[in-house]
Amino acid sequence: MRKRISVIVVLIIVLVIAYCYINQSHRDIENEAAEFEINSTDIASSFLNNSSEAEAKYLNSTIEITGNITEINSNSITLDDKVFCQFTNSIKNTLDKNLQIKIKGRVIGYDDLLEQIKLDQCTINKNQLLIK
Template sequence: MKKWIIILLVIIVAAIVGYNYIYQDHRDIKNEDAEFVMSSDDIAIKFSENATEAEQTFLNKTIEVSGIISELNTNDLTLNYKVFCQFENEVINNTKINSEIKIKGRVIGYDDLLEQVKLDQCAIIK
């Protein structure tokens, strides 16, 4: 009987730890300080030259990127055709193609096919 209680306690503790690990709170990227500040061209060059090293440096980090809006959709935009920025809400109406903008977001990877750096949880910096 004592053995079963110990096994049950171990299972309960493992379940609680596993749940807390999987369902962590989302980061508030908008209020985090950017670890890197650069232009969209600079980060694109770093990824195109050595994607593995750039991913080790930038992956899951908060960065601030500036550039010209080359594509604009409801919930995303692209800077200089090189940095894809995904927003949680609709992009503000006063953004226009060919206008300069600064964005803060989290680096989630690099798309080799489109040669674009991908950011999510983006916010426009005023």
């Protein structure tokens, strides 16, 4: 009987820990301080030169990245054809191609096929819009 109670208690503890782990609070990238400030060509060259080292450094970290808009859609921007930034909200139509911009987001990986760094939960730093 004691053995059954011990097993049930351990099972309940494991379930509670698993539940807490799965339902962690989400990161608020917009209000988080950026770990790195870098431009799109520098981060792209670091991934091209040594992708495993760059992933260890940048993966899942919040960065502020500066670059020129080469492609813009309703919820994504591509900077210098090297960095793909996905937004949670739709982007206003006030942005144009070749506009230099600073974006904050979380690095989620590197696409070898397209040779692009992928960011999600991006926000545009309104104070850093720079017209070229």
